[in-house]
Amino acid sequence: MINHVVTRMKRGAILGADDRSHLDALIAEPRELAAHTEIIAEGEAPTDLRIMVEGFACRYKLTRDGRRAIVGLMLPGDICDFHAKILGSMDHAIGTITECRVAFVAHRTIDAIMAESQAIAKAFWWSTLVDESIMRQWLTSKGRMRTDRQMMHLFCELYTRLGVVGLAHDHGFPFPLTQQDLADTLGVTQVHVQRVIETLRRDGLISDQGRRLNLPDLSRAIEFAQFDPAYLHLAERPTLSR
């Protein structure tokens, strides 16, 4: 089976054969988690590192009045809680959207591997810092773009990120988010999401069948969303570690 973690981490560091087999071993026995379950709770201080092997999940925070803000989407190959090793406790929760396979790796195992392989250490940090960069882009989009462009920007991002792990084909990709999930991600209401989606469909910018989303005219989508993938830091040929 394809190891999405390896595929993705190759964008962050140059991995040797040893590194790849290390990463293979890490995710050899993932846990199966049902849809809509918590992977990590807010305030928790995990003693293991959790890595997305399969499925969609999200980082989220709840406001005191019970509303949810999704602050990150987790795709296969993403790392859930690398920061918790240093920050101590989680300042947000992570929950599954679809059924997921998640690898749980003890911190000491991670420490040992990172001590052994500088490339893997770099790749893990790269992954964390890319998450940070994506948040900067989301903040920018949310602050300075109307919902239609913001939504298209997210779709372009997902097309790109899923493409890296081979999950985007034929101008489309799996899209299991409900309109409510999308609303919590974009910071608007579900009703408004519905209306915006409808206009995007009418304008031919997207088409959706079932749980799949298509971008029929990619270059128009990119233009409309003002999408520049630089913030994903996906250089095919990553910089050499110093």
Place this chain on the structure above:
Amino acid sequence: MINHVVTRMKRGAILGADDRSHLDALIAEPRELAAHTEIIAEGEAPTDLRIMVEGFACRYKLTRDGRRAIVGLMLPGDICDFHAKILGSMDHAIGTITECRVAFVAHRTIDAIMAESQAIAKAFWWSTLVDESIMRQWLTSKGRMRTDRQMMHLFCELYTRLGVVGLAHDHGFPFPLTQQDLADTLGVTQVHVQRVIETLRRDGLISDQGRRLNLPDLSRAIEFAQFDPAYLHLAERPTLSR
């Protein structure tokens, strides 16, 4: 003179006397930068680490139509571009708001110090990860709170962060941002910022004289903004490094 970098980093790791003198040396000769100048440009790949010694600055991105989104506020003791060491190039710019003193430290110096002191290495990563946590909070606020609460939340955050480095006294703190700066931070227009500020003043939640902002009734401010400082990860007694 007080070293704000040391003061702040003590919240992220337990620093010994050696660590403190290392940090003192790092910022011994900061550069003076005028207000409204660029510290780092977007796309730049710095070969040194830049550390805020004095003054206010911000991380920002520009949209294609020339609008600005501020995605982070940089205060004394903050680190500008630790991530650039791994990500390679900056995905956003950093510019001064006030006149600033900024230390420029060569990457090789940083690497040497981090190799020598695990505590400093941890503190630097802590600082970067706290930046990330703050962004998650900003995303949540922007998505799920009205502008008045979002603004008060930011004020509570600044009161707390500036308090850590001893720059908040008597229920107030220096606040050099213009209404336009604040608008770019909150993702609204300057006109709207003005109207919101006016209502907050009338409600007695804030009072401002010159370039100083006061929160006369702190507990009411915290309640109004639903502010919980956990996301700043400022535990007085940080977790021991594993």
Place this chain on the structure above:
DNA sequence: CGGTTAATTGAGACCACTCAACGGCTGTGG
């Protein structure tokens, strides 16, 4: 003191929200 930048105020338009209802699909139990 003149020039520039920042803050204030007003009017009208637009984007997004709330509340509400309805239809479609799916899974489940009788």
Place this chain on the structure above:
DNA sequence: CCACAGCCGTTGAGTGGTCTCAATTAACCG
């Protein structure tokens, strides 16, 4: 196999938060 519950998506009407454009006043700087 049907009835039903429940979630999801769709649609409408009215409200309100925020924007745009514009003009005026206040504060700052040399």
